[in-house]
Each structure stands twice: as C-alpha cells, then as structure tokens.
Amino acid sequence: TIEEGCDADSPSVDCADAITGYLDAISEGSAKPTSQSSAVITSYLDSISAKRPSEFSSSDDAVTSYTMAVATGAVESPTPQAVSSYLSALSTGAVTMPTTTGAIASYLSTLDQGAGGGPPTGTGPVSYLDALSELCDADARSPECSEAITEYLSAVSSGATTPSQESAAAITSYLDKLTASPPTGGAGPSSGNAVASYLGALSSGNVQAPSLEAVDNYMEALSTGDVTTPSSAASIASYLDSMSSQTAAAAAVPAPPVVGPSATFEETIEEVCEPKQPSEECAEAITDYLGEISAGTTPPTMQGAEAITSYLDTLGDNTPG
Numbered sequence: 001t002i003e004e005g006c007d008a009d010s011p012s013v014d015c016a017d018a019i020t021g022y023l024d025a026i027s028e029g030s031a032k033p034t035s036q037s038s039a040v041i042t043s044y045l046d047s048i049s050a051k052r053p054s055e056f057s058s059s060d061d062a063v064t065s066y067t068m069a070v071a072t073g074a075v076e077s078p079t080p081q082a083v084s085s086y087l088s089a090l091s092t093g094a095v096t097m098p099t100t101t102g103a104i105a106s107y108l109s110t111l112d113q114g115a116g117g118g119p120p121t122g123t124g125p126v127s128y129l130d131a132l133s134e135l136c137d138a139d140a141r142s143p144e145c146s147e148a149i150t151e152y153l154s155a156v157s158s159g160a161t162t163p164s165q166e167s168a169a170a171i172t173s174y175l176d177k178l179t180a181s182p183p184t185g186g187a188g189p190s191s192g193n194a195v196a197s198y199l200g201a202l203s204s205g206n207v208q209a210p211s212l213e214a215v216d217n218y219m220e221a222l223s224t225g226d227v228t229t230p231s232s233a234a235s236i237a238s239y240l241d242s243m244s245s246q247t248a249a250a251a252a253v254p255a256p257p258v259v260g261p262s263a264t265f266e267e268t269i270e271e272v273c274e275p276k277q278p279s280e281e282c283a284e285a286i287t288d289y290l291g292e293i294s295a296g297t298t299p300p301t302m303q304g305a306e307a308i309t310s311y312l313d314t315l316g317d318n319t320p321g
Helices: 013-028 035-048 060-072 080-092 101-115 128-135 143-158 165-178 192-204 212-224 233-252 261-272 280-295 302-317
Strands: none
Touching (some): 013 035, 013 080, 035 080, 101 128, 101 143, 143 212, 165 192, 165 212, 192 233, 212 233, 261 280, 261 302, 280 302
16 A cells, blocks of 8 residues: 555656555546545655755645646546656755646656657646646736746756757746836847746756746836846846845855844843852843843743842842851
8 A cells, every 4th residue: 555655765667656656546437536645745845855945845735736637537547657667756855855746747648658768758638738827827926927937947957858849938938928028128028038048958957947936026126127138048048046145155155043032131130140259240131131021022920030039139148147
C-alpha cells in the first residue's frame, strides 16, 4: 500500500510502484480517490522535494486535483518508470515541488511519451498550458499565476517539457496586461519576442530557472511600473537572476534574534541584579525599565516586578541590623 511503501524521506522503487498501482486502480475505477491516500502522497512529495516554490508551499492541492483528473479520465495513469523518475527529479531539485495539477501531469505525460518514442511535448489534457491559461487570465498580479509560471519555467529548464507557442502566448498576454509602463508610452510593444527568446534560453541551459520569489517580484515590478515591458530575453533574465541571487543571499544570512521588551529590560535585570551587593549595572537596568514604563513604551510585567523584588529583598537581608 501507499502508506507502507512511501514512509521514507527519499525516493524508493516501492513507493513509485505503490503510487502507480493506486493511480492505475482509480483510473480503472476499481478504487476511488481518498483524502487519506492523497495526504500520504502529499506528505511524501513534500518530504523529498529539494526545491520548493516557497517555504510554506505544499503539494496538497496539486496531488488532490491530479488524482481526481486520473479518476475522471482527464489524464492517463502514468507508468512506474515515469513516477520513479519524477520522484528522483523532485529529490534532486531538477523539478520544483508541484503546486498545480499541470505540474504533475505534464512531467509524467512527457516522460511516458519519451519512453514510448514520441516527442516530449508536455501538452497533455491537463498541462502547464492549462495551468497558465487558468491562473494567469486576470488583469492583476496573482500569486497563483506566479507559481504556475515558476513551475513551467522550471520544467522547461530541466527538460521536463519543451517551450510551446501556446504557453509563451499565455505568459506574454499576462505580462502585457500587467505592465504599467511600456517602454515607448501608449500601448507599447508586446513582450512576445522577449518571452519566446527567454524560454529558448532556459531550454538550452543558457539561463537558470528563477525562484518563485523572483518571478513574483518581477510581476509586481511590472504592475507598478518599476520596470518596463521586456523587449529582450536579456531584460527578463537579468532581472530574474538578480532577484534570485538576492533571495539566495538573504536566505544564507541567519535571522537576527528577536528581542522584545522582556529580553531588553526584565531579562537584563535578572542578569545584572544577581549579586547580593548594590551595583551600578543593576541600578541602571532598573532605572531604564522604570523609565520605559513611565514613558508608556513598555508595560509593567510580573517578571520584571519579581526580579526587582527578589533583588531588593536580597539586599535587605544583607543590610546590617
């Protein structure tokens, strides 16, 4: 069963076989999709995925929608080889953790077509194109669209799918609608040539797939007019590469410790007011704390009161009688 075969943190043949068997069963109608099975697959994919769209992303919606698509016949059940390859690609970061049905369906159908000798087009019934068309049809920036574009770019970069005119057109249409500042004013030129060239550069490995944060930031910059309609592949790649580098650099820098009022005042009092003799450090700490309370910048706390009380009581015990 899926529960028994997919309890590891790394890809396994047993899990690939279990998932394939489950998908075959719901495709044939001998079993129905269940929330429990979807949860097991989701947990497994999330645990082995080396590359996530964001820290809090989950493949839950993608897995649930994909299993329903298999059950209704919208997509065909994949082969064990395709599933095994997909799990391996997730674990190495060759593909991003899926957040849409198209991300799973396109990759698996592409692998199955390749195994059968057909060209890897990645345009199954439920594909990246479907996700782009569904999620990127608004006139305003959408996080869901950013995720769909990121997954598509990642798939193109890894070779899981090849660039198509339809997908390029869907992205172009979205960028053109979103752009607040065309480079020449008025309606401005379309970003079509830039998008098509950028996809080609991704496919050939000349540029790296961007992070979700970079894509989302780029969409925001277009919508606010901070950047103009892209007129070349380089204008897209330069911005996305820069943002991806900034995101990676920020992730490498440890976050500073959170210091609240208790760490600044109460804990300071506890630290410097331990001796049984009066000290300037303790007097200063208590003075600072009382001054902040008086100014209304911090509220009095039981911790602070107890620390001061304990110190004063200790000093009183040591006062000569």
